[in-house]
Amino acid sequence: MSKKHRGRIQAQGGDTEKSVSWSQDEPLSKVDGLKLLNDLQNQLTERERQEREKQLANAQRFIENVQGGIDAPERRSFYGAKGKSDGIRIDIEVWRGIAFLSLLIAILLFLFGFK
Amino acid sequence: MITSSRFEFLENATAYRAMQAMWQSIFDEILGKYNLSHRPYFKSDYREGELYSNGNPIFTALVDSVNRGVRIIQDNQAEDTEQFIAGWLDKIEDYDDLPDFEELVIPLILSEETKAIAEELIRAWLVEQVDKETMEKLLEEKVI
Numbered sequence: 714m715s716k717k718h719r720g721r722i723q724a725q726g727g728d729t730e731k732s733v734s735w736s737q738d739e740p741l742s743k744v745d746g747l748k749l750l751n752d753l754q755n756q757l758t759e760r761e762r763q764e765r766e767k768q769l770a771n772a773q774r775f776i777e778n779v780q781g782g783i784d785a786p787e788r789r790s791f792y793g794a795k796g797k798s799d800g801i802r803i804d805i806e807v808w809r810g811i812a813f814l815s816l817l818i819a820i821l822l823f824l825f826g827f828k
Numbered sequence: 829m830i831t832s833s834r835f836e837f838l839e840n841a842t843a844y845r846a847m848q849a850m851w852q853s854i855f856d857e858i859l860g861k862y863n864l865s866h867r868p869y870f871k872s873d874y875r876e877g878e879l880y881s882n883g884n885p886i887f888t889a890l891v892d893s894v895n896r897g898v899r900i901i902q903d904n905q906a907e908d909t910e911q912f913i914a915g916w917l918d919k920i921e922d923y924d925d926l927p928d929f930e931e932l933v934i935p936l937i938l939s940e941e942t943k944a945i946a947e948e949l950i951r952a953w954l955v956e957q958v959d960k961e962t963m964e965k966l967l968e969e970k971v972i
Contacts, residue, residue: 719922726916771880771905778879786923787870788899789884792914792935794906800916800933809924 718810720785722746722753722772724765726800731756740811746776753803767793768803775805782814783807834937835904838882841874847938848872851887851900854943858951859891866891866954869926870899880905890929891954898950901935913942915949915967917960932963945970 716736723732733749733756735741741749754762754769762769768791775789783789787807792800805812837843855866866889875881883903890897897920906912913936921928932953936942952958952966 715924719924721922725918767905775878775880779881780875780878784871786926788920789880790899790901790933790935791880792901792905794909794912800914800918802916804918806922808922 715809718812720805720807720809720812722749723804723806724753724757724761724802725804726802727761727764729757729761729801731761735812740782740814742816743776743779743813744816746813747773750776750803764801765793765803767791768801772803772805776813779813782811784811785809787812835907838904841876844874844882844886847902848887854947855887855889855898855950858947859889859954862955864891864893864954869897869920889954890926892927894954894957895927895929896954896957897929897931898953899931899933900946901933902938903935906935906937909937911939911942911972912937913945914971917963917967930960942972945972 717738718740719736720741721732721734731753733753735749750773771791785807789805790802792802837847859866868888869890870885870888872885872887880903884901885899886902887900888897913934915932915934918931918933919928920926920931932949934946934949936946949966949970953963
């Protein structure tokens with residue numbers, strides 16, 4: 714049976730396509746979202762990481778700053794002013810459920826069965 | 829020269845909604861002539877106080893009959909650039925509440941010039957329905 718909360722964080726553009734994903738019954742917390750972003754960063758080569766330095770920083774600030782979580786369906790793209798049509802970016806995709814709740818709210822929602 | 833007023837709509841719900849209404853009119857005008865209807869596929873509501881939420885996206889349009897969508901991003905990620913419009917093709921897939929379809933993404937800083945380019949790209953993708961290779965070439969030619 715499909716999990717209630719699913720999504721993906723992806724590095725795309727410039728011949729790169731690397732991603733991390735989640736699929737679970739409780740909403741993804743901000744802490745776990747930031748860990749996934751860090752996992753993705755660790756998958757990138759030095760060059761890929763340098764090309765996406767600003768994008769990774771913006772994605773991190775976005776996750777940290779979300780208030781009340783992000784409901785599916787959602788996709789946020791973090792891109793650079795340079796890169797033009799090659800689309801060097803970080804995409805955050807929420808396919809189902811909620812992502813980036815504060816840990817306490819995520820636990821309460823899980824325990825009391827909302828969503 | 830970039831001035832703060834170019835991003836003022838991101839800080840003001842009324843101005844933000846006016847900007848969305850402008851995009852609604854653009855899509856209605858481009859697609860209406862060809863009886864193509866469109867609907868939003870991602871939320872683009874104004875969100876108070878969040879970083880990189882407002883304008884990302886500012887407007888989305890899915891044309892179910894051609895299985896293609898356009899996502900317009902109009903935020904301040906490119907604020908250190910004077911003129912900016914970019915674009916790439918992507919796929920929407922794996923979402924529970926959305927069909928799978930091909931997507932054109934256009935991030936831009938709005939000016940008369942970038943608006944005209946965006947309109948041309950939207951028309952090519954949704955009305956003329958050019959293939960992906962042709963669209964990639966067009967994007968390379970048009971982005972600033």
